[in-house]
Amino acid sequence: MNIDFHAHILPGADHGSSSPETSLRQVGLARRAGIDVLAATPHFYPNLEPLSEFLERRKQAEIRLREALPENAPKLLIGAETHLCRGLEHMDSLEQLCFGGTKVLLLEMPHDFSIRAYEQTLDALLYERKLTVVLAHIDRYPTSVVDFLLELGFLAQINAESFCHMRSRKRSMVWAQELQSVVALGSDLHGCEIGYRDFLKMKERLGETYTTIMSRTQELLGIE
Ligand SMILES: [Fe+2]
Incomplete structure (x- = not known):
């Protein structure tokens, strides 16, 4: 099974797609790349927008896209890429940001991340809200930060492009091959520019490891 866990494909939900036409092109690219399950993860910035507004915008975008989807489209899964900010743990309805029907939250760390500033929030997300937190694109952060967070019980997602650049390829390969927490x-x-070029390259480079990680994703999301 091929699952794309992180994609900005809901029309008007964020800067990933400005129209249903663009979204349909993106879905078409996913289908041609053999993607079976496509997770729509629009950006949510809790500091910039109330959750209720985001959820309404996401719902409208989902309706617009589903109305236009062809029959042979990949299965669409609705989630969000939630930006980590202090106080996030107190937000009502946080579960609505999780992938449909699960307690799995895709969390993006800020670029100025420090454990000291966010420790309380991170701890509460895991142990009070009891969420399963997957850190988005760990390839963007320093190794020491990633190691520390995975040690604490966070899970990880890696972006396809990191397997395709010399500067990041080796580290992403090692993480994917050795860490159970890469799920x-x-x-x-x-947009449509890069499409699934990097995703397919990643699949080829990872070989068996790709299949192993996809099985973890399938289990995590409860996909039959
Ligand atoms: Fe993203």
């Missing part, structure tokens, strides 16, 4: 891979698709 998902993503295109992080924005």
Whole structure:
């Protein structure tokens, strides 16, 4: 099974797609790349927008896309890429940001991340809200930060492009091959320009490891 865990494909939900036409092109690219399950993960910035507004915008975008989807489209899964901010743990309805029917939250760390600033929030997300938190694109962060967070019980998603650049390829390969906590891979698709070029390259480079990670994703999301 091929699962793209991280893609910005809901029309008007964020800057990933400005129209249903663009979204349909993105879905078509996913289908041609053999993607079976496509997770729509629009950006949610809790500091910039109330959750209720985001959820309404996401719902409208989902309706617009589902109305236009062809029959042979990949199965669409609705989630969000939630930006980590202090106080996130107190937000009502946080579960609505999780992938449909699960307690799995895709969390994006800020670029100025420090454990000291976010420790309380991170701890509460895991142990009070009891969420399963998958860190988005760990390939963007320093090794020491990633190691520390995975040690604490966070899970990880790696972006396809990191397997395709010399500067990041080796580290992503080692993480994917050695860490059980790497549970998902993503295109992080924005627009149509790159499409699934990097995703397919990643699949080829990872070989058996790709299949192993996809099984973890399938289990995590309860996909039959
Ligand atoms: Fe993203």
